[in-house]
Amino acid sequence: MNIANIELYVIEMSLKSPFITHLGAVRNREGIIVKIRDKDGVCGYGEGVAFSTPWYTEETVKTSMHMLTDVLIPLLQKHSIKHPEEAAALFQSIRRNHMAKAAIETALWDLYAKGQKQSLAGIIGGTREVIASGVVVATNSIKNALKEIEGYIEEGYQRIKVKINPQQDYEFLSAIRTYYPILPIMADANSAYTLKDLDRLRALDELNLMMIEQPLSPNDIIEHAALQKEIQTPICLDESIVTFEDAKNAVQMGSCQVINIKTGRVGGLTEAKRIHDYCLQHNIPVWCGGMIEFGISRAHNIALASLPGFSIPGDISASSRFWEEDIISPEVTVKNGVIRVPDGSGIGFSINQKRLKETTIFKKEFLF
Ligand SMILES: O=C(O)CCC(=O)c1ccccc1C(=O)O
Ligand SMILES: [Mg+2]
Secondary structure (H helix, E strand, C coil): CCEEEEEEEEEEEEEEEEEEECCEEEEEEEEEEEEEEECCCCEEEEEECCECCCCCCCCEHHHHHHHHHHHHHHHHHHCCCCCHHHHHHHHHHCCCCHHHHHHHHHHHHHHHHHHCCCEHHHHHCCCCCEEEEEEEECCCCHHHHHHHHHHHHHHCCCEEEEECECCECHHHHHHHHHHCCCCCEEEECCCCCCHHHHHHHHHHHHHCCCCEECCCCCCCCHHHHHHHHHCCCCEEECCCCCCHHHHHHHHHHCCCCEEEECHHHHCCHHHHHHHHHHHHHCCCCEEECCCCCCHHHHHHHHHHCCCCCECCCECCCCHHHCCCCCCEECCCCCECCEEECCCCCECCCEECHHHHHHHEEEEEEEEC
């Protein structure tokens, strides 16, 4: 891959409405756009999904910019690569910093697919022409939740995910179930519980949830295995699955029955595909998680979710779920509960250059 230059853009947009969990409220989103141009003028795009503060993982926009600027891009300037998987191998010498690595590795995947004149979905082995779309309701008001759910059902979303914690679980979910007795609903706890809350968690079994996501500590595999033996609701892991080894251990331990795969959390598309392939082999369904991201990461998620093991609607919602105007054209839209997998080369979406320019708060170029 004959890289001519790399450009980093830090962009910022306000969310249409605050994204509220027990960990706090996200009202404003900064993100990093990575643009890699090769000597033929072909451009590949990736997105860094770390938040401005380390509330979800230890990474932030600032740590990602430091890693990209001072470590990862200089590594690529020193070592030429022929395939994005070689970047993943090259980055093994750097510990963790998965979202920074994924930002650049996904841009290389987009560039590589464009060089091969293939869709990214096609080149990683995607088999789906459409992917099932779910949406997240992240509020602490049951009134707002019911209003949002009504709207999302209208828009055709196939499943609703709500955020729960010990102060917002049984009653909150029961109120939703009263209005929507058969609606596919899942709950994401973002590690709000401990094993001491076993009775609270067991009480949710009667609400017929599809799954409960990450009830316990973000670094845990062992206690989730103990919990899964005590509750009927399938456990899905998110924060606990940072590497392929985590996924393998969780599946072997019976810590979960479902895994939420996020390219940024696991360090790139190469690792995300490895986790998918392992889960497919071991009959563990996976779905593609979301990071309140902009359109480039959303486009990469669509390609990932086209793989055969992504059999559950994920958190890939329309651009309009969060943004007045996205940085890609066309925007991601949901029709009849699905998103069409683009067959254009690479990620299959163009950049809305006007929107990228007006949302950019910092830009830096690296020549090769
Ligand atoms: O992008 C979305 O649709 C929201 C997905 C979501 O719930 C989320 C958003 C940011 C950080 C963590 C999580 C999560 O799944 O835990
Ligand atoms: Mg989650």
